Amino acid sequence: MDFIDLKSQQRRIRGLLEERIRAVLDHGQYILGPEVAELEQTLARYVGTRDAVGCASGTDALLMLLMAYDVGPGDVVFTTPFTFIATAEVIALLGAVPVFVDVDPETFNLDPDKLRLAIEALRRKDRSLHPLPEAALSAQPKGLIAVDLFGVPADYPELESIAEEEGLFVLEDAAQSFGARLHGVPACRFGHGAATSFFPAKPLGGYGDGGMCFTDDEAVAQKLRSIRVHGQGSHRYEHVRLGLNGRLDTLQAAVLLAKWTLFEEERRLRQEAAHRYIALLETHRPDLTVQRVPEGVESVWAQFSVLAPTPADRDVLRERLQRVGIPTAVYYPIPLHLQPAFAALGYSAGDFPVTEDLAGRIVSLPMHPYLDAEVQARLVEALV
Numbered sequence: 490m491d492f493i494d495l496k497s498q499q500r501r502i503r504g505l506l507e508e509r510i511r512a513v514l515d516h517g518q519y520i521l522g523p524e525v526a527e528l529e530q531t532l533a534r535y536v537g538t539r540d541a542v543g544c545a546s547g548t549d550a551l552l553m554l555l556m557a558y559d560v561g562p563g564d565v566v567f568t569t570p571f572t573f574i575a576t577a578e579v580i581a582l583l584g585a586v587p588v589f590v591d592v593d594p595e596t597f598n599l600d601p602d603k604l605r606l607a608i609e610a611l612r613r614k615d616r617s618l619h620p621l622p623e624a625a626l627s628a629q630p631k632g633l634i635a636v637d638l639f640g641v642p643a644d645y646p647e648l649e650s651i652a653e654e655e656g657l658f659v660l661e662d663a664a665q666s667f668g669a670r671l672h673g674v675p676a677c678r679f680g681h682g683a684a685t686s687f688f689p690a691k692p693l694g695g696y697g698d699g700g701m702c703f704t705d706d707e708a709v710a711q712k713l714r715s716i717r718v719h720g721q722g723s724h725r726y727e728h729v730r731l732g733l734n735g736r737l738d739t740l741q742a743a744v745l746l747a748k749w750t751l752f753e754e755e756r757r758l759r760q761e762a763a764h765r766y767i768a769l770l771e772t773h774r775p776d777l778t779v780q781r782v783p784e785g786v787e788s789v790w791a792q793f794s795v796l797a798p799t800p801a802d803r804d805v806l807r808e809r810l811q812r813v814g815i816p817t818a819v820y821y822p823i824p825l826h827l828q829p830a831f832a833a834l835g836y837s838a839g840d841f842p843v844t845e846d847l848a849g850r851i852v853s854l855p856m857h858p859y860l861d862a863e864v865q866a867r868l869v870e871a872l873v
């Protein structure tokens with residue numbers, strides 16, 4: 490059994506995929522061909538932003554947005570320690586200081602009250618209020634990156650109001666949440682800009698790497714398009730800023746346009762599979778806590794994650810499933826503040842107790858649109 494089944498989907502649209510790929514082979518515009526613009530327009534319309542800018546990965550989408558907001562040395566960017574490394578990596582790569590803020594124990598997303606405390610601690614340069622890296626004490630708060638973990642949008646109404654009071658930008662790391670909604674508003678519409686990923690395992694995944702930035706700000710969109718091509722200016726060999734080779738491949742855009750035809754249906758199928766899991770677990774394993782989906786939120790269930798009562802219970806659960814050939818995954822076993830790559834920030838164990846607790850007890854079950862009810866029932870039976 491696959492943790493994520495990409496084959497069933499491919500069987501349904503194989504002909505369309507081949508047609509889309511053949512069209513690229515025929516026109517030969519492999520770099521920024523017409524499919525890239527078509528995908529940008531299609532997804533911008535779906536999300537409801539003025540612009541969408543395709544790029545080489547979700548990581549590049551985040552990096553390009555930070556570059557568009559001129560993040561660099563001397564800046565602090567707040568984010569969560571309970572996410573994939575890319576979210577904080579891009580902050581540090583630009584020479585800014587990532588300041589971690591613990592998460593809500595039920596939604597696993599950035600906790601707005603703790604963000605307030607972190608901002609206050611930084612303003613007063615008081616590390617007893619909130620754990621701060623030494624380097625943050627001589628830097629200025631500039632923005633925050635919220636993450637929509639496992640497909641649940643963060644608390645944007647609260648986060649955006651704090652950011653506005655403090656004059657910070659807000660970026661939405663929507664790598665896992667394309668297709669989710671918060672009070673009817675699609676993910677990728679929140680904050681000043683959003684980044685999503687088309688890594689094959691994400692809700693809208695290609696057959697390789699890819700990503701996209703979303704923004705309502707025309708000037709930011711222009712900057713992103715320039716950054717994506719080595720800071721290109723008015724012509725190909727004029728460079729008005731430093732940039733990247735951060736383009737989305739035409740072939741990936743073609744694959745994504747074929748997959749897009751199934752997306753709304755797959756979104757519904759994911760919801761149905763998640764609700765079957767929830768009902769089964771309530772009956773057979775009420776001791777497992779499913780990630781909370783707050784009122785007004787439609788998760789896209791990039792992952793179906795539960796908390797075991799203890800780390801030892803989690804190990805037992807994983808072993809039982811492994812014995813019957815069912816894979817599980819742990820996202821994320823090492824909180825970012827404890828990653829060797831961030832040792833220079835000087836954080837230590839105990840700094841973010843909610844995240845550390847979650848990292849020890851979380852486990853994700855197989856999740857994809859083609860998960861059938863029988864398999865799910867068998868899976869939960871193996872847990873009793």
Ligand SMILES: *Cc1c(COP(=O)(O)O)cnc(C)c1O
Pocket residue numbers: 546547548549572573575576636662664665686687688698699700
């Ligand atoms: C996958 C992911 C990324 C990075 O996306 P890539 O396309 O793999 O570069 C960033 N943030 C989060 C939360 C992710 O899950």
